[in-house]
Amino acid sequence: QGICATTVNAQNNSSSVRNAIKAYKTGDYLSCISTLQEYTSKEPDNAVAWYYLGNAYMNIAMTSEANSAFDKVIALNAAPKLTSYAI
Secondary structure, rough: OOOOHHHHHHHHHHHHHHHHHHHHHHHOOOHHHHHHHHHHOOOOOOHHHHHHHHHHHHHOOOOOHHHHHHHHHHHHHHHHHHHHHHO
16 A cells, blocks of 8 residues: 655655554554644645555554545645556
C-alpha cells in the first residue's frame, strides 16, 4: 500500500503528515486518522495526506470515510500513481 517515494517527498513536507504516516505504518490507525483529520482541515490540497487517511479508515472498517478520502485524492489528481491507487 505504499506509494512511490518521489510522490511522498513532493507533497509531504509537513511533519504532521510524516508523523501520521509513521503511525499508519506501525498500525496506529487512530493516531494517523486524528492527525490527518486536523491536517487536511487546514491543508485540503495534500493528496498524500488524503491517501493515508483513506487507508487508515479502511484498516478500521470505516469504508464510507475511506471512500470520501479516496475521492478527494482522485479529485486532486496530484500524481497519476497516487490517483490510480485511490481508484
